[in-house]
Amino acid sequence: MTHRIDFSKLSVCDALDLAILVEEEAKDRYEELADQMTIHHNEEAARFFLRMVQIELTHERILTNRRRALFPNRPCVVTRAMIFDVEAPDYGDARATMTVRQALEMALGGETKAYEFFDRALKEVHNPEVRDFFGQLRSEEQEHQALVQAQIAKLPPEPVITAEDVSDEPVAH
């Protein structure tokens, strides 16, 4: 979801900054989800979300280094206020008793949203360099989706009776 971004006027530097913010937003959301799971005693899901924090952080650093190398002195004119939930998984999909499979499905939802974001943006981008960059990011999101799907495929099937069916309502701490 974007807010007040005119993709037709994006420079390469702006596009890089935007991509960094997308990763930062996703990292922040995974951190929040890890906290939620820790607070609700779901250590397994918390560990998975913390792993996702590290992955998003790595992506963010790679992009930041590239930005610093290409445009060391140019000020950033893109802000977090311009994006909303681009790659960050939906809060509404989390559950206190969620399994790792469900957590992976949440992550897949985030990767799918990010793919759709860059796909939509590409239709509005005119600058050929920005088009190449966004095309590359879109492909990466597709690769990430495949990676998450491969992880899901490795997991055993979910039990017919889930923790949600038998547990009391969530209690924090």
Added chain:
Amino acid sequence: MKSSAAPALPVFQAKDFKSDLKPIWCPGCGDFGVLQAIYRALAAVGRPPHEIAFVSGIGCSSRIPGYTTAYGFNSVHGRALPIAQGIKLANPDLLVLVAGGDGDGFSIGGGHVPHTIRRNPDITYIVMDNQIYGLTKGQLSPTSPRGLKTVTSEYGSVEAPVNPLLYVLAYGANFVAQGTPADMAGLSEVIEEAIRYPGFSFVNVQSPCVTFGGEEAQVKAHRAHMKTLKSLGHDSTDRLAAMGLAQLYGQELHTGVFYRNPEPPPTLDALFRERQETLAGKALPRERILDAFIQK
């Protein structure tokens, strides 16, 4: 955007309003999205946290002031509005926000809503309407739909719900909007607009209870059936049209501004300030007050 003509960056970012306290709401709760939307709205408004007072009542959603860096008062059940009015009158320069749930606002504190509206203090009231008492383990709330089965309505509720939108519109509220965490950008915008509105502003947020609410009330379902008032071509300056749409509360999920009085009446704080200035001219000097009292 052109890098050569860099626009001024906002003074505050959403993270400036996020406190170190971690929310203990159930994962999946709609209030997480509402909180994000509030951070964004506050950053856009651009007032520093120390100039903001955030008051709440009791309930899951009433924990929200603690999750911000603003001054917070997690007060008494149903009494957030009178406390907020007191704060605003004592220090009119503060930006005053009020938050709470539908039970806090329309049952326990229901009597305060019309009086706040008629006084018109410059405060913003955000109700996180989840149609249930979640904190106390899922009893019927004033906005629970008829037929809802809960621990206090084993065979389904026989009561008609309170319609918060129609309620505040009928009492003359000058700014009335609704949002959902299914559209956080839209929610953030209406909260920002509500804060900027001079006078009492009301935002009803359909914020699902993940633990006691049905699947049809969750964020995914909201996303599937919500309609923006803009897409309907609604004229937000028309109170009667707003009331017509508000009647569909519980059947349709309309988001955006229902009503915005284009000619905002004077606020309570402005009227008080004016009265104080008028009376101050006739007042005795402080050192003569005791003499005047003794002479009588």
